Amino acid sequence: MKAIRINQPFNESLRELLRSLLEKGKVGAVFALTRIGSGYSYTLITDPKLLDQITPIDPYMPVGGGKMLSRLTMIEPLTQPIAAVIRPCELRSLYELVKLEQANLDNLLIISLTCPGVRPIRGLATDRGETLRECCQICDRFIPEKSDLTLLCAGEDGNVSTILINTEQGERFLEGLPFDYVEAELKVPEGLKESRKKKRQETFSRLKPEDLGMEGLINIFGRCIGCHACGRACPICYCNLCYFDSEESESHPKELATDLELKGALRLPTNTIFYHLGRMIHVSLSCVGCGMCSDVCPVEIPVGTIFTRIAESGQKLFDYIPGRDLEEKLPTSTFKIEELKDLGEA
């Protein structure tokens, strides 16, 4: 496979690549992770001088990059090309958002990487060391699906950067830029997939159906304060006005009175379990397992772990991998006449 090689560490190499793209007018802007003060944020940069500040490969994901790109492209496609550096799960979420008609890929040059994982953003404020997000530890889809360019990152020593050219678009953007072309293969550390899969099984085995049930759910979400941050951070949860924030979901006084009469008590805010179950049903088919929800949970509920576990089973039902292929329709927006024949008949 055709690739370019830059004899510098990852961040520096990407800066060089992006600077070339910007200075040669191949792209009008760059979308990448940037270190800002004590934290990180995605930024959109048009001034090549400011590219020194981007840190695309630093192991943090402050918000879902797919969701940010959806915000940039939702109303109208981009009018000038943008080069975006995002991780594989962010790319999958972007594809899902395209299917959900919330994003547009026109004029977007996608640069992704074989992803070693990211650390919880909270780690920047506390001294919690360098542990990866739990969702990253159990992620076995760390190779990007159909990115234009792929930086080989996971398991590399980081002195030399190899960037694979996967698409014609990628090749077109690189034309005339002063880089060394080499032949390289997509490679990931040996055994990484297997060990991640094993960890995934182990983690999921702690969440067996027989251990869950309503009691189990109440236990897991017992700490939930109803802030809905998980939904806000979720790249798939795109509704501007969520049902659970709408007036419709507010409890009518009569309803509250009935509940109180029946149960003698009421949890406030209401609808805690309803919210999480509702989200599981609404978004789990498109859940890319990025772990943003766990990351932003102020009371540290492992939302993402239970979501990926439930999502996986729903996705298996329809043999669907979110973000694998743009041509693959969302399972609930299509059907086959000859399927699920026994449902509804008995």
Next chain:
Amino acid sequence: MSDFLPRIVGFLCNWCSYAGADLAGVSRLKMPPALIPIRVMCSSRVDPLFVLRAFLGGADAVLIAGCHPGDCHYQSGNYYTRRRFALLQRIFQELGLEVDRLRLAWIAASEGVRFKKVVTEYTDRIKKLGPNPVKKEIFL
């Protein structure tokens, strides 16, 4: 527990199942008064959130009824319903919730007898299962 009469929330599609229920009524077919019917224009109008809300609100069971596959008034609504129901069932199973309390049934406008059969059988089944334990869960 023998005098327990379940409350089953039933979402009935306007064109087939609601008409089927109507036919059962005008035919004076006898069935347990357990079903609380809610008429929807199509079974695919039923957002899974409706089902969850009924279930968490203490309904002993939730029935979704629509036209037989191929007979949907809107051509294909019930095929979407079928997929969504399969997903809902799967999520209930994976979470260890009682999946028997959810049911999908195709009932045509001419099938008053089938409507009666579905309601009677499902009521019996829920009677055996007992009241929805979620009713007793205070801190949902």
